[in-house]
Amino acid sequence: MTERVVLAYSGGLDTSVAIGWMKDKLGVDTIAVSVDVGQGGEDMDVIRQRALDCGAVEAYIADAKDEFATEYCMPSLQANGLYQGQYPLVSALSRPLIAKHLVMAAKQFGATTMAHGCTGKGNDQVRFEVSFTSLAPDLKCVSPIRDLSLQRDVSIAYAEEHHLPIETTKHNPFSIDQNLWGRAIETGFLEDLWNAPTKDVYNYTDDPAFAGIPDEVVITFEKGIPVAIDGVKMTPLQVIQEMNRRAGAQGIGRIDVVEDRLIGIKSREIYEAPGAMALLTAHQALEAVTLERMQLRYKRQMVEPAWSDLVYEAQWNSPLKKSLDAFVAHTQEYVSGDIRMEMHAGRAVVNGRRSEASLYDFKLATYDSGDSFNQGAARGFIELYGLQSKLAAARDGKYGKGITLQASSL
Numbered sequence: 001m002t003e004r005v006v007l008a009y010s011g012g013l014d015t016s017v018a019i020g021w022m023k024d025k026l027g028v029d030t031i032a033v034s035v036d037v038g039q040g041g042e043d044m045d046v047i048r049q050r051a052l053d054c055g056a057v058e059a060y061i062a063d064a065k066d067e068f069a070t071e072y073c074m075p076s077l078q079a080n081g082l083y084q085g086q087y088p089l090v091s092a093l094s095r096p097l098i099a100k101h102l103v104m105a106a107k108q109f110g111a112t113t114m115a116h117g118c119t120g121k122g123n124d125q126v127r128f129e130v131s132f133t134s135l136a137p138d139l140k141c142v143s144p145i146r147d148l149s150l151q152r153d154v155s156i157a158y159a160e161e162h163h164l165p166i167e168t169t170k171h172n173p174f175s176i177d178q179n180l181w182g183r184a185i186e187t188g189f190l191e192d193l194w195n196a197p198t199k200d201v202y203n204y205t206d207d208p209a210f211a212g213i214p215d216e217v218v219i220t221f222e223k224g225i226p227v228a229i230d231g232v233k234m235t236p237l238q239v240i241q242e243m244n245r246r247a248g249a250q251g252i253g254r255i256d257v258v259e260d261r262l263i264g265i266k267s268r269e270i271y272e273a274p275g276a277m278a279l280l281t282a283h284q285a286l287e288a289v290t291l292e293r294m295q296l297r298y299k300r301q302m303v304e305p306a307w308s309d310l311v312y313e314a315q316w317n318s319p320l321k322k323s324l325d326a327f328v329a330h331t332q333e334y335v336s337g338d339i340r341m342e343m344h345a346g347r348a349v350v351n352g353r354r355s356e357a358s359l360y361d362f363k364l365a366t367y368d369s370g371d372s373f374n375q376g377a378a379r380g381f382i383e384l385y386g387l388q389s390k391l392a393a394a395r396d397g398k399y400g401k402g403i404t405l406q407a408s409s410l
């Protein structure tokens with residue numbers, strides 16, 4: 001039997017041409033697999049038919065929207081996943097899931113090699129290939145663009161010559177990747193760091209400069225997972241869709257950054273992730289009242305950045321990532337309750353929180369009479385807490401390095 005390749009098929013020009021190109025160069029048959037992670041756009045059946053028309057021997061669509069929401073976006077929300085403190089990992093989250101469906105298809109259709117449409121300069125090639133081999137160590141990988149010199153002009157010429165049913169004239173100035181958790185836009189005039197993004201860059205968000213009336217929302221969490229909006233029970237997929245719609249209408253979640261790619265390049269990226277950013281704001285606010293302070297500090301300072309780096313850097317299936325998942329899951333035990341937020345003009349501002357499992361104690365915190373806090377205990381605490389500072393200051397004095405207390409003359 002002719003050797004079979006499973007291709008991550010987007011329906012675009014490059015992966016459409018890759019089907020015939022790999023047949024010509026490698027003599028292989030292609031099984032085209034498209035995974036629906038909520039990217040919207042073209043109808044998946046149209047994409048499937050196009051793969052067959054371009055010569056795929058099998059074409060297969062996997063509806064992974066619920067799985068993506070539940071198994072990928074929700075853990076990232078619980079971990080407050082933000083690469084370099086800003087990017088909610090949109091593309092980085094989808095790659096391991098797409099890879100999983102591709103590997104399942106490879107087993108089903110007896111393929112030995114995996115193919116994707118990534119170039120040699122980005123993170124996604126690494127995420128796909130590391131995911132493939134971490135799920136099925138024996139699989140081989142090929143990237144037609146990177147390994148078989150399938151450049152853009154070559155693709156256009158090939159598609160025209162072979163009359164492939166794909167548009168070759170429409171020139172999109174950007175490279176876009178989008179899914180349920182957000183949208184990533186790069187290249188084109190954005191490569192000049194001084195150029196501000198133009199209005200046509202955005203699609204998930206309305207311009208926050210022209211804000212409508214404020215939108216107040218109540219999000220109910222159970223163990224770090226949003227389970228209802230304004231009292232209406234929803235699945236993770238429905239929550240994300242609803243928040244994308246409402247936060248998007250308020251222009252929330254536009255991000256313009258220069259980020260460090262895994263392969264060493266610094267690159268300009270525009271993201272829009274309205275639902276994700278609003279949910280992250282709410283989740284963090286609920287953690288602030290339900291996590292014990294050392295657990296909260298350790299999670300924020302150590303675990304969240306490490307988790308985000310691992311996911312960004314293609315380590316979704318790695319042992320360390322799994323260990324950190326267990327840590328994060330444990331922290332979410334009491335992250336249950338309601339967050340009220342006003343969404344307006346590009347900002348989601350929390351203005352109410354309530355939780356049965358809160359560590360906030362009104363009687364301890366209040367400045368009114370009737371507080372239960374023993375103020376006298378603070379005195380002894382401070383004496384011991386400040387002990388080492390006192391010793392260090394005395395030592396500085398002895399060595400003539402004490403803090404100068406004279407006011408500086410004018």
Ligand code: ARG
Nearest residue numbers: 091092123175176177184186
């Ligand atoms: N830089 C982002 C990441 O590595 C987004 C990449 C998305 N790809 C694209 N063609 N826009 O996760």
